[in-house]
Structures are given as C-alpha cells and as structure tokens.
Amino acid sequence: MPRLDDPASSEANPLDLIIVGAGFAGLYALQRALNSNRSAVVLERGGDVGGTWYWNRYPGARCDVQSMEYSYSFDDALQQDWSWTERYAAQPEILNYANHVADRFGLRPHIRFSTLVVTMTFLEANNLWRTETAAGDVFFSRFCIMATGCLSSTNLPDFEGRDDFQGEAYHTGTWPHDRVDFTGKRVGIIGTGSSSIQSIPIVAASCAHLTVFQRTPNYAIPAHNGPIDEGYVQENQTALRRLQSAE
16 A cells, blocks of 8 residues: 555556545545555645644534534444543544544555645546645546545635734634633634634633624524433444444
C-alpha cells in the first residue's frame, strides 16, 4: 500500500483512489479501500484528521446528532470499545473519536496532511484522474472521492469596512487551536445559525458585553443533553447487530 514516503503515483502506475478530506467520510472511504486491497491516498488540507471537528473548535461546539447515531457502524468491536459520555458529544470528544479510528485501523500512513488540492483533471485518453497539490505534487488515480463535506468553505460576508476593523476577528469554521479569552471584552457575533446558538451562551458568560447581529431568526428546540444512558447504548447496539445479521 502507498505510504507517506512513497513518491507520487504516475500515469503508468496509478492509484486506485485519491480521497480528498480526512473527516468522517474520508476516513471511512480510506478504511474500506484498504480493507478491499485497493491502493488509496487521502489528501487533507488540515494538520490532522477530523474534518469539521478539526476546524470547528469554537466555544460550545458539539454535534446536533446523537452520539450513538454519529458513530461508525462498520466494525462491531469499535462500537463495543468506544464509550460516549454525552447524548450529544462535544467537539473535543468527537475529535478524539476520529483520532482513535485513524489509529485503530492504521490509516495515518495513507494520509498526507497539510496538503491542499488545487486542480483535478480527468484525462479521457487514458481514463485517469490527475490531481495536483499546492506543493506541486501530482497524483494519478482511477477514481476520486471528494470527502470535503458540504460546509467546508468558510463564508466571510463582504461588509463595508470589514478589513478596516482593528480588533480581534474569528470565524467559527476556522477557530484557533488555542483558547480565546473574551474576559472583559466587547464582542459582536454575526449570524444565529447552529454555531452561534452553541457559542453565544459560552461567550456571553465571560465577555463584558455581547451584541448579536441577526438577519433571520432560526427555529431551535432544547437539546436536553446529558450523560448518555447505558441502557440506551445497549438497546441500540443490540438493534444494530440484528440488522447486520439480517443482511
């Protein structure tokens, strides 16, 4: 199988798969490819696995899908060995899970981190994909899987005077890896999507003053989050085994 220290593939010796993105979809695609003896390399813009959960580290970030439903189901031992602590897991726990999966199935040697894909061209003459990175590396593959997610591009609205702002500015989709301290500061949050709904209470608890700029109100319901019930876990795992045995 290709490893990190292997040279880029060639037209004469193409990979079976190039996978773009090492989030949950990319990790799963890589695991399935390697498990079926297909050659594959993942190209990941970030410095580690996790996708959404690598980039979104804003205060209060957590999944709005219950943890049990957000887990991989392709390996029963993985499900048995991993225990979620909350019904709706927070970002650090989900990122730990992604890292656990990458290590458990030996996926890291097949992932090139800090690698930005700039072009992908289909070569009709030889039925191959040519993928080039910002560093100039070129890969040839029979297939490509774009595991980039539907919300991977950050949106910075073009407000007049935005670039003249002299204070600190952050985006929930590219949050710093180090803690941001809002103590004693005046903060403005633009937008009231799910990221804002999660972060507003946390930021408001520490800052001196918070102003929320909202264009369109969103409908939200209480999550009723809390420690995950062990009986619920067992019930779900039993149901999943029944489905798997029936297939």
